[in-house]
Amino acid sequence: MSSHLKPTMAKGAGAGRLQVALKPGHSLMDWVKLKNKKGPSLAGSRRQSREPITKEELAQHKGPEGEIWMAIRGYVFNVTPYLDFHPGGRAQLMKGAGKDATKLFDHYHPWVNVAGMLDNCCVGKLAP
Numbered sequence: 281m282s283s284h285l286k287p288t289m290a291k292g293a294g295a296g297r298l299q300v301a302l303k304p305g306h307s308l309m310d311w312v313k314l315k316n317k318k319g320p321s322l323a324g325s326r327r328q329s330r331e332p333i334t335k336e337e338l339a340q341h342k343g344p345e346g347e348i349w350m351a352i353r354g355y356v357f358n359v360t361p362y363l364d365f366h367p368g369g370r371a372q373l374m375k376g377a378g379k380d381a382t383k384l385f386d387h388y389h390p391w392v393n394v395a396g397m398l399d400n401c402c403v404g405k406l407a408p
């Protein structure tokens with residue numbers, strides 16, 4: 281095997297990969313189309329509020345019923361519509377439900393542009 285192929289192999293089929301099979305119609309492209317569709321935002325009940333969100337309010341949105349919220353890098357996102365689109369699966373994403381998941385997020389994929397991918401799901405800023 282030529283050496284330039286090694287990183288792809290390591291990230292792909294090899295051991296330690298936690299990527300799941302997504303349901304049909306739930307690819308990254310499908311998500312981008314859905315989130316960019318004209319219409320109401322995907323932020324859910326609180327609707328991209330200017331009022332910062334406290335840790336207590338965040339903690340009320342951890343399921344199993346209602347919306348699932350998650351704070352990453354200072355912003356709170358309603359990840360409910362994204363659950364079935366997450367390449368790491370629902371269970372992994374749920375680990376951060378109702379809390380500041382920045383550390384978990386950066387542990388698995390610091391390169392993922394959360395603000396770009398979940399812009400339409402942003403509920404507001406996390407209160408300091």
Ligand code: HEM
Pocket residue numbers: 296297298299300350352359366367368369372373374375376377381384385388389392393394397398
């Ligand atoms: C508790 C929070 C989270 C955890 C524990 C988590 C975990 C994971 C895991 C285990 C994978 C599979 C990594 C692999 O390929 O082996 C993954 C992939 C991915 N996750 Fe998450 N994730 C979290 C939150 C998020 C959020 C909020 C987003 C939305 C922007 C996101 C977007 C992605 C993307 C795009 C991939 C594919 C990355 C790639 O293949 O380069 N994740 N995640």
